Amino acid sequence: MHCDPSHMVPIAMTSCQFMEEAVMSKVTRESPRQYNDHASIEDHVQIPGAAFLFVSFHDRCATTEEGDQLVMSTSADYSENKHVFSGPKENWINFKVSGDSLYYKFTSECMSDDCGYKFTVTGGLLDRFNTGYLILNGVLSVPTVVRELPLDALWNSLLYVCCKQTGQQRLKAVQLLLKVMQTQLRPGASELSIDLGLLKPLWKLFNTMSRTNPPERGTIVPSVLRALTELFLIAESLALEWGMTHEYMVMLHDEEDVQKVVFQGLKNVAAISLALGYKNKATEGFEALKLKKTSAGSDKLKGKELSAHSSQAQ
Structure with missing residues (x-):
């Protein structure tokens, strides 16, 4: 790069916009x-x-x-x-x-x-995507320039590109995300400049691709899936380095999914405890839930009976 590093900021952001180029059918x-x-x-x-x-x-x-x-x-x-x-x-x-x-x-x-x-x-269309990719790839390869970049804004834009694009274009966007993440490793970075929680849509994509492309002997794992695997390995390393493992895991998972896992865990604990004849908070909770369901069912039955009597009276 043969210009003032600060001048590269608008160039980098414009390159991201180029990469948002619409893909046709x-x-x-x-x-x-x-x-x-x-x-x-x-x-x-x-x-x-x-x-x-x-x-x-x-x-x-x-x-x-x-x-x-x-x-x-x-x-x-x-x-x-x-x-x-x-x-x-x-x-x-x-x-x-x-x-x-x-x-x-x-x-x-x-x-x-x-x-x-x-x-x-x-x-x-005009292949502006590759133009943006080549420029941004070069910009992120120069440490003196990287220090001048608004990495949080760049991170947000690249994540949007990665979610929007598919195939080889998504793969290239992931490669740039990896470059941004490399700048956040200690001791090179004084603070974490990117929001790892924004990886949530890609985490869902990664899980979906992993289920639909199970590893088989003699087959090649799709390149995007390999890249996403590397992406989340580095994300986990960053979370460990910056002491935010718990926050990172919470940010990636839906509250509903967490509730389902916790409920199933409590259900397993309650079942084992009942089999051993031991009472604890889990068994008490499920007994209360059972009583609540029984009461609700009884109230519903009474409501139906009253409705039937009313109909007969009319």
Whole structure:
């Protein structure tokens, strides 16, 4: 950076705004599982208004190498921006092309147990996102500049970007969040400048992704999930360093979820205590709750009887 560090503040904040660039619609296409021999599938994807298309492949894409191919191009005759994919998952590399249309053709020579192809095409506008990312990544790499930045505001903006964007753009936003968090580690930081409680939406996303992408032998964990795992490991380290572990855990979890866990815990304690013939606060609480429910049920029954008598009298 060849300018006064203080001049980088508006540049950094503007870069964050660039990263908020709207993502257009997505289209996903995939081949049948265990596709037939001599298969031939040809089609195209168009996202009107897109300045560019980003093509991302599923982690399990695989075909018989060379014999079975997926050909992609921005022209119907496959002469412009041609990409050919075949073989194991390592060969299926995401790419980006200009324009709003993508043509693809899949051909196979023999029946296969491979998963075939699955890809998602995402439309983008002016690609200001990557411009903002490159600038901000450079800014956060210079310690003298970082000291001048309003890290709390930058943190808030990046979290918004991370929640709004998806795929590779979300991954890049997480990478920048990690850089911001690295600046908060002691002894480099005199105080914690960022609010870890704002990670709550990403914590929910992380839990959802963990449930829908359970680890399996021989499979690759999605890159965003790996990045979020690292993010929360560092967040926990920060909470430990700054002596706010309890506050951090409370901030991440919903009050309703905590109540459910506590209730289940008390229920377990009460059940064990009753089995041992021992009374405590847990057993007393559940006995009182049982009496309350019984009383409420009795009152409800009496109300129904009175209503029935009134109807008969009329």
